[in-house]
Amino acid sequence: MAAGVDPAVLAGDRALLGRASTADRVADILRTRISEGYLPPGSKLSEDVISGALGVSRNTLREAFRLLTHEKLLVHELNRGVFVRVLAVQDVVDIYRVRRLIECSVVRHLGAPPYDLAGAGDAVAAGERAAAGAQWRELGTADIHFHQAVADLARSTRLSELMTGVLAELRLAFHVMDDPREFHEPYLGGNRRILSALEAADLVKAELLLASYLDDAEKQLVRRYSETVAGGDGPR
Template sequence: MAEQLTGLADDRALLGRTSTAERVSDILRSRIADGYFPPGTRLSEDGIGGALGVSRNTLREAFRLLTHERLLVHELNRGVFVRVLTVEDVEDIYRTRALVECAVVRGLGDPPYALESLSAAVAEGQSAATEDDWKAVGTANIHFHRELVALAGSERTDELMRSVFAELRLAFHVVDDPHALHEPYLTRNREILESLQRGDRRAAERLLETYLTDSLERVVEVYRRRVDSAP
């Protein structure tokens, strides 16, 4: 935890003069998503509050916000922990993804579509794979699907899926072989992008449906094996 708190202190400047629970929760959410605080980690009020220079009340409100987003869990007489997902949680995340992401593609309307950010996410993943950085490939994969959702132009949908994707990252951090998990989706993301570039949203939706079905099976398989083998 000492090393984590030292790094967290670097984020103190992001808070500015007025420290709010929302800003603190943004920082902690990003750190959790990046695997800085892995699932099961107990979060120290004194340590994190000191590193960020915020009051106990502000930090507790940030914890409350992240608990509402299902990223943290409060255990009576033990403290606040980064949530460890169940297999049922992972399955529910993918149900939500299928409902939202496929609906976004289905409702895109007539081409051309604004695909610059989607293209950048594909390039980000390919670059990370070249560097053999498979955790970064997983991050790029999340970026791709976040930008796909953003094509709907809905702040509410973006907000909903921000939480869903952050939860998904909790599952990714438990997986012990990110290379095997993420490599197949480099090609699949590119195929979805190419379909949208051609203006064929129906083909893109079919590819996305298959993608999410296969991804669910793969993630649940490796996640169940990893969780079952944990002490």
């Protein structure tokens, strides 16, 4: 007969679980701030400021930093500190490769309607409100939310979590664009057209629109990165 679980062993793990859970929550907050454009690439993250603002210990914050470094959102530089990562051209290309694999595949395999398009519809509406108010950072955030909603249509927790990390990393690339309106505003119409095709259950059209959208965005970002970052010699 197998031996039972020793409660003393699990009790010793309780503190580790508490720290990990808090660190996960801190990482979620910082990841969201990165994906919303509040922490631009190259920003130094002060332990004193962030731990004080969030009311967490330095150890908890450092664990959150480690999690986000593993996700390629932050980079630790010896004797300098922790910084929001600066992407290279190769990173942008790879992000869009992953986006095609996720988003186009999700649309292709949706099956028969109805689809839960509330999240995608809310993101398009939020983007239209942001554009009307000339709130270009918020428009970028709405774009991120739209494509997260597309990935969420697969109803896979693992895939949604993967897409969250990919899109947070993508937001780091947006900062290279000098004119956020010129970059984001045309893609709002693209999101609306993709949504309309999904509402009509025309998956072939939706996938074609999405693939074209991703191709155009990648080319635009890569061209700008090639002009300004020169292969990404910043923190990796």
